[in-house]
């Protein structure tokens with residue numbers, strides 16, 4: 641629902657954080673709160689977040705550990721506001737970056753109202769899931785919903801079996817009652833996406849909305865731009881390279897002396913890798929690969945910003961940045 645669709649204009653007051661909060665005329669039984677998706681890398685958390693929000697707020701890829709920071713996506717309904725906190729995949733950390741990402745997830749989990757534990761339908765429950773289950777077991781009395789993702793990839797029988805195994809896991813890791821619900825979903829085939837929202841909303845507290853109507857994410861534009869470039873650069877690279885890649889937008893400025901009806905934004909970007917050999921791969925023969933990354937991400941950035949952009953991409957080597965506290969800080973971790 642857009643603001644203009646409301647029949648009554650709601651009185652608005654500013655919160656301490658500068659957000660706007662509606663204080664009155666909230667429907668009886670209105671719920672609002674935070675839900676976080678956790679799960680192994682590549683479980684489909686970000687794809688599900690985007691499907692629920694109805695817009696891309698988080699980048700996705702078939703490489704593990706695509707998400708590196710928490711991203712809020714907001715679902716607005718007549719009866720509720722569901723703030724989804726997409727998190728990096730949880731795993732046994734091997735680098736300082738991995739450790740920082742895990743800490744971030746743990747901190748997020750302690751703050752949300754309900755947790756959605758994502759387990760892919762097409763993969764056996766393994767030690768990685770149990771590792772996450774143990775962390776969830778430490779959250780006292782917080783409702784945990786098991787979301788069995790990628791349901792489109794398996795047969796009905798296999799799905800039924802996975803739902804059963806997941807329920808058992810819940811009883812094993814969460815003392816008292818197990819999961820609050822076990823919901824199969826396919827974010828790419830739009831199967832049961834609304835059902836996931838219903839279940840999560842049902843576990844939120846009664847509360848006025850937390851974000852202004854219509855706001856879909858609190859992800860800053862400049863960060864989203866960097867993410868879209870990283871998403872394009874992840875396409876087609878293998879092995880360790882996805883982990884070694886970091887993207888920083890150094891500057892984003894409207895170009896001067898442009899006609900008012902044809903604005904252009906200049907975006908200067910550094911892509912960091914850990915080794916010179918990786919730099920060569922990202923750039924490609926005669927720069928072909930980097931050009932492709934540029935043109936692919938430019939389209940999605942222009943769609944996001946609603947303006948034409950000029951992308952200036954540079955590839956730099958930041959040796960072992962995933963293990964180096966100073967460099968991690970500089971790259972925003």
Ligand SMILES: Nc1nc2c(ncn2[C@@H]2O[C@H](COP(=O)(O)OP(=O)(O)OP(=O)(O)O)[C@@H](O)[C@H]2O)c(=O)[nH]1
Pocket residue numbers: 679680681682683684685686687688699700701702703704705706707708727728729730789790791792793825826827828829
């Ligand atoms: N077939 C199918 N593929 C899916 C579905 N959801 C996600 N995927 C694919 O699974 C891969 C991983 O999805 P992501 O949403 O990036 O996974 P994630 O859990 O956010 O991963 P990390 O951020 O690395 O932890 C991508 O290639 C998605 O296209 C689904 O419902 N069906």
Ligand SMILES: [Mg+2]
Pocket residue numbers: 685686687698699700706707726727728729
């Ligand atoms: Mg993700």
